[in-house]
Amino acid sequence: MAAIVRLSSVCRRGVKPLFYQTTLLARPLVVPHKYQEQPHQLTARIHASQALHAGSASKAASLHWTGERALSVLLLALGPVAYFHPVPIVDYSLAATLTLHGHWGLGQVLTDYVHGDAKIKMANAGLFLLSTVTFAGLCYFNYNDVGICKAVALLWSK
Numbered sequence: 149m150a151a152i153v154r155l156s157s158v159c160r161r162g163v164k165p166l167f168y169q170t171t172l173l174a175r176p177l178v179v180p181h182k183y184q185e186q187p188h189q190l191t192a193r194i195h196a197s198q199a200l201h202a203g204s205a206s207k208a209a210s211l212h213w214t215g216e217r218a219l220s221v222l223l224l225a226l227g228p229v230a231y232f233h234p235v236p237i238v239d240y241s242l243a244a245t246l247t248l249h250g251h252w253g254l255g256q257v258l259t260d261y262v263h264g265d266a267k268i269k270m271a272n273a274g275l276f277l278l279s280t281v282t283f284a285g286l287c288y289f290n291y292n293d294v295g296i297c298k299a300v301a302l303l304w305s306k
């Protein structure tokens with residue numbers, strides 16, 4: 149017999165459990181058995197965090213998260229630089245950071261909503277193709293036209 153308990157049933161609304169930092173939360177449940185009048189007492193275990201020895205995957209995920217935050221801060225800094233000093237190096241930096249930011253964001257969407265090995269492989273291949281074409285198109289625009297910085301300034305001026 150299995151019992152499933154939601155975390156919201158373990159703690160009251162707005163109150164964190166006392167030992168939330170531990171790896172497992174447990175709460176005894178009283179479940180009546182079909183043929184007995186005496187209820188059975190079960191214990192439901194809820195995994196509140198990852199295992200303590202997650203290995204190198206958690207380190208890679210942590211580094212990826214740090215990279216995403218650093219790229220976001222870089223994009224915030226590139227905005228004013230692009231406005232006040234529109235030079236080709238800023239155009240190409242914007243092309244690279246915007247493409248990488250979009251690639252990582254769409255990758256998270258695919259991770260959340262695409263299931264099945266074949267579908268994941270096709271979606272990732274499409275994402276890499278889209279990111280490559282986006283970066284190539286932005287570089288082409290920077291090389292053969294006015295560049296990203298001046299194009300945005302031209303859009304704002306009209």
